Amino acid sequence: VQLQASGGGLVQAGGSLRLSCAASGRTFSSYVMGWFRQAPGKRREWVSGIGSSGNTYYAEDVKGRFTISRDNIKNTLYLQMSSLRSEDTAVYFCARRSRGYWSDYSLDLNEYDSWGQGTLVTVSS
Numbered sequence: 001v002q003l004q005a006s007g008g009g010l011v012q013a014g015g016s017l018r019l020s021c022a023a024s025g026r027t028f029s030s031y032v033m034g035w036f037r038q039a040p041g042k043r044r045e046w047v048s049g050i051g052s053s054g055n056t057y058y059a060e061d062v063k064g065r066f067t068i069s070r071d072n073i074k075n076t077l078y079l080q081m082s083s084l085r086s087e088d089t090a091v092y093f094c095a096r097r098s099r100g101y102w103s104d105y106s107l108d109l110n111e112y113d114s115w116g117q118g119t120l121v122t123v124s125s
Contacts, residue, residue, distance in 0.1 A: 001023055001027075001096060001114045003024075003095070004116060005020070005021045006019070006020050006022075008091075013086055016082045029072035032096075033068075033077045033097065036093045036094075039090040045107075048068040053104075062088075067080040068080075081121070090120075091120050092119050093116055093118045095112035095115045
């Protein structure tokens, strides 16, 4: 599968952005998907995940501000980001979790087998 992330850009603190991740292939709907981010000089971290059934999960510092969703007809994953803060500045990556796990999300990068190229989000204060 190929994942193509888009939608990043420069936004002022308090603003909003919506990231998209277009997936190739026919089995998008059956996979757990996730968003990660990597700030300069930091490790890549899990931000949010969505199960094949649509259940959603968030890291504590984005809960209530970010919303993950998926459109299984369009084979597209989204991340709506609101009330953005300077600390949200990072390259954001979408990822597909490998099959074989029972849970709906994972913070472990090694459990994801496909990654998008990343899209840069810069929040100015």
